[in-house]
Amino acid sequence: MLPVKSIPAFNDNYIWLIENSQQGCAVVDPGDAQPVLDYLAKHNLELEAILITHHHNDHIGGVAELVRQNPNVDVLGPLNEPIPTVTxxxxxxxxxxxxxxxxxxxxxxGHTSGHIGFVGDGKLFCGDVLFSGGCGRVFEGTMEQMWQSLDKLAKLPIETEVYCAHEYTLSNLAFALAVEPENPHLLAYRDEVIRLRGLERPTLPTTIELEKRINPFLRLEEVAVLKSVTNRTPANDPLSVFTALREWKNEF
Known part of the structure; x- marks a missing residue:
């Protein structure tokens, strides 16, 4: 299993750094170059690859400088997004x-029109699609695309570690509790997240198993979730329920 470290950036981003055993590493979605450069220097690591999930600046803003200082680095990114540094x-x-x-x-x-994710070594790097307790906003794609993307992730092995790109967990859980106020897994997880954030520790990675227990966007057929959106949609199919939840979250 490859070690993964979190490098905080901006207010709530995580740049994920994947290590190998020969002082090499890769980073995922480096929106800011300086925290990565500082980490590389401190730990004497060589940057060999950059993985990009989508084109938003808080995910690619540091790539050009990292490439300038590491000219042999491979930059892997989505085919259908305008990212000039991708090799x-x-x-x-x-x-x-x-x-x-x-x-x-x-x-x-869904979040963007060409967003991709990477899954391997028991790990998922999903950018801004799935968050712990929530999901990304639908900016360029459609509600149906976002629902299908989340459904795809929900079918991954439950032990898969989920490396989201933002520390949104606590605010997401406030919404999740509005949807399912009596979910015992959610209540216990909320207390653990409060403890971790009080210690200034990350709440990530999460797992597919945990998210299927606490994340309303992966629980579209649960009775409590269906009940919570009855005044927002007359239909109870998964896409209608997802759309109602996402629109509710937008205004929450």
Whole structure:
């Protein structure tokens, strides 16, 4: 299993750093170069690859400087997004090897039109699609695309570690509790998240198993979730329920 470290950036971003055993590493979604450069220097690591999930600046803003200082670095990113620094474009179904582990590329449209994710070594790097207790906003894609992307992630092995790109957990749980106020798993997790944040520790990674217990966007057929949106949609199919939840979260 490849070690993964979190590098905080901006107010609530995480740049994920994946290490190998020979002082090499890769980073995922480096929106800011300086925290990465500082970490590389402190731990004497060589940057070998940059993985990008989508084109928003808080995920790619540091790439150009990292490439300037590491001219041999490989930059892997989505085929269908305008990211000029990418050296290898990827789309769903593609595979690549990283430090001896095979990673599969997933198409995860919805947040943006060409968003992708990476799954391998028991880990999922999902950018701004799935968060602990929540999901990303639908900016460029459609509600149906976002629902399908989340459904795709929900079908991954439950032990998969989920490396989201933002520390949104506590605010997401406030909404999740509005949807399912009596969910015992959610109540226990809220207390643990409060403890972790009080210690200034990250709440990530999460797991698919945990998210299926506490995340309303992965619980669209649960009775309590259906009941919570009865005044927002006359339909109870998963897409209608997801749309009602996402619109509710937008105004929450």
């Amino acid at each position: 290898q474009t990827l789309q769903g179904g593609d595979q690549f090897e990283l430090f001896g582990e095979r990673f599969l590329v997933l198409d995860l449209e």
